[in-house]
Amino acid sequence: MTGILRPEPGEGGLLLALAPTARTDRRRAWTVLDDTGTGLGTVSLTRTAPHVWRLSFTAVPAARGGAAAAACAAGAAARFAVDELDARLLTWSAPVGDHPSRLVAYRLGFAFEGTTRTSAVPRWHASVEPDRLRSPLDPPADYPLAAARAAxxxxxxxxxxxxxxxxxxxxxxxxxxxxxxxxxxxxxxxxxxxxxxxxxxxxxxxxxxxxxxxxxxxxxxxxxxxxxxxxxxxxxxxxxxxxxxxxxxxxxxxxxxxxxxxxxxxxxxxxxxxxxxxxxxxxxxxxxxxxxxxxxxxxxxxxxxxxxxxxxxxxxxxxxxxxxxxxxxxxxxxxxxxxxxxxxxxxxxxxxxxxxxxxxxxxxxx
CATH class of the missing domain: 3.40.630.30 (Gcn5-related N-acetyltransferase (GNAT))
Known part of the structure; x- marks a missing residue:
């Protein structure tokens, strides 16, 4: 990665940029910035197996753009993994109860596979193959219902x-x-x-x-x-x-x-x-x-x-x-x-x- 990733404009025309903060064979990371240079969160990719990358993202509470901005940033990182890192499977995990994160994963087409309870905090798990990865501007038809449930x-x-x-x-x-x-x-x-x-x-x-x-x-x-x-x-x-x-x-x-x-x-x-x-x-x-x-x-x-x-x-x-x-x-x-x-x-x-x-x-x- 040699430059800044620029996701598709979010809802309301919000422009984002992903500034690189880490680049290794096993991890890529970015800071999410809006068009004023304000930090909105982070997004990262971690290789967990050959051609398998785990997508992670965080958002600053009450960040500008909210869920739409997080989805655009995560979507850009996911597409980068497919196009540049030859990812054949993307995975996602979050603590049970992290509904904003789950909503972003759902918006991008991740299929939820279950919950693990091997730690003190149970975690959701989901994955998506490249041909099922959705643009953040083209969420599933029932996304409004998922958003209402998350809220x-x-x-x-x-x-x-x-x-x-x-x-x-x-x-x-x-x-x-x-x-x-x-x-x-x-x-x-x-x-x-x-x-x-x-x-x-x-x-x-x-x-x-x-x-x-x-x-x-x-x-x-x-x-x-x-x-x-x-x-x-x-x-x-x-x-x-x-x-x-x-x-x-x-x-x-x-x-x-x-x-x-x-x-x-x-x-x-x-x-x-x-x-x-x-x-x-x-x-x-x-x-x-x-x-x-x-x-x-x-x-x-x-x-x-x-x-x-x-x-x-x-x-x-x-x-x-x-x-x-x-x-x-x-x-x-x-x-x-x-x-x-x-x-x-x-x-x-x-x-x-x-x-x-x-x-x-x-x-x-x-």
């Missing part, structure tokens, strides 16, 4: 409250373990879910302290505790996200019997669906419930879900293959909710802090 999960989880009731959705806390186990162990809760009783405090601790917060950190799901007017945990409501369809989420919920029969589940589910449509730009939320669970079906229909059919022998309920109803709610359906006027008018939203932990697999729930 939402880079922030703290929402706090959703139903005015006048004191009942609200919030992130799980360590003190929720006993109350959550109690909610899961109620016969009314276990009757229509795949929970195996007894639901031990150890399982409840894993769910509250590991599964829920790390799902948020990884951008895989939003899992919030249902809290009554005293703040005591009384179940959970969650929307799980799909990697193969960024516009669709899957809803699940569990509510302690003492909060049932008052319309609270409908209001809380509606509030979380509204948040997901607005913050994640989902177009469709799906929910499945075992046939016979008429209370859950009625609640979903009150929210605005349309029951589209029956999935025969779809899942095991107490070791017996059982049919499930499948219902969907579209963003466009919100103004047609039964009983009333679209969004849950009493819902209020603000942000609270989250607690990251170790990602775990979700238990199956109706």
């Amino acid at each position: 939402a999960f880079a922030a703290a989880p929402p706090l959703l409250g139903i005015a006048g009731t004191g009942v609200h959705l919030r992130p799980f806390a360590p003190g929720d373990v006993a109350a959550f186990a109690d909610a899961c162990n109620r016969p009314e809760s276990a009757a229509w879910t795949s929970i195996t009783l007894p639901y031990s405090p150890g399982r409840a601790r894993w769910f509250a302290e590991r599964y829920a917060p790390e799902g948020w950190r990884a951008g895989q799901r939003v899992t919030l505790a249902v809290a009554d007017d005293t703040g005591r945990c009384a179940g959970d409501i969650e929307i799980r996200l799909r990697e193969d369809d960024l516009g669709t989420g899957d809803l699940g919920c569990l509510l302690h019997p003492r909060l049932r029969g008052r319309g609270l589940a409908r209001a809380l589910v509606g509030a979380l669906c509204d948040w997901a449509f607005d913050a994640l730009h989902l177009r469709r939320i799906e929910s499945q419930t075992f046939c016979g669970n008429t209370a859950a079906r009625f609640m979903l229909e009150r929210v605005g879900f349309r029951i589209e059919g029956t999935l025969r022998a779809h899942a095991l309920l107490h070791a017996v293959p059982t049919d499930r109803w499948i219902g969907t709610l579209l963003a466009a359906d919100r103004d047609d909710r039964t009983g009333g006027g679209g969004r849950v008018a009493a819902a209020t939203v603000r942000q609270v802090s989250s607690t990251p932990s170790i990602e775990q697999k979700r238990r199956s729930r109706a």
Whole structure:
């Protein structure tokens, strides 16, 4: 490398330059400068095997150009690796939760391959072959959905409250373990879910302290505790996200019997669906419930879900293959909710802090 790399102009005509800072057989590095000479970050290539180079980049917080500038700089370095270094595979890695970095990799066409947990901080991994490398000015068609997801999960989880009731959705806390186990162990809760009783405090601790917060950190799901007017945990409501369809989420919920029969589940589910449509730009939320669970079906229909059919022998309920109803709610359906006027008018939203932990697999729930 003998000179400065000049990426394609970014969004809004932002002009960048990559000034070289390192050149060896195994590593190339640049400082990213804007057209005023201000440093916006760094980008580097490291050879990890013959014809395999790892792309890394950092951005100054609140740097001019933001994600678009980072993508243009990283794209220029990636193209340099292919054209000048005979790279046949480019790799990328970042700590789980570094959503801005992941978004840049996604924009350039990197395919995500999984997560490693061999260190204290789990890491995402992705790669791209030269013929699949995208220009930063030609992102995937669903890039706006990926950008919305990255922005939402880079922030703290929402706090959703139903005015006048004191009942609200919030992130799980360590003190929720006993109350959550109690909610899961109620016969009314276990009757229509795949929970195996007894639901031990150890399982409840894993769910509250590991599964829920790390799902948020990884951008895989939003899992919030249902809290009554005293703040005591009384179940959970969650929307799980799909990697193969960024516009669709899957809803699940569990509510302690003492909060049932008052319309609270409908209001809380509606509030979380509204948040997901607005913050994640989902177009469709799906929910499945075992046939016979008429209370859950009625609640979903009150929210605005349309029951589209029956999935025969779809899942095991107490070791017996059982049919499930499948219902969907579209963003466009919100103004047609039964009983009333679209969004849950009493819902209020603000942000609270989250607690990251170790990602775990979700238990199956109706």
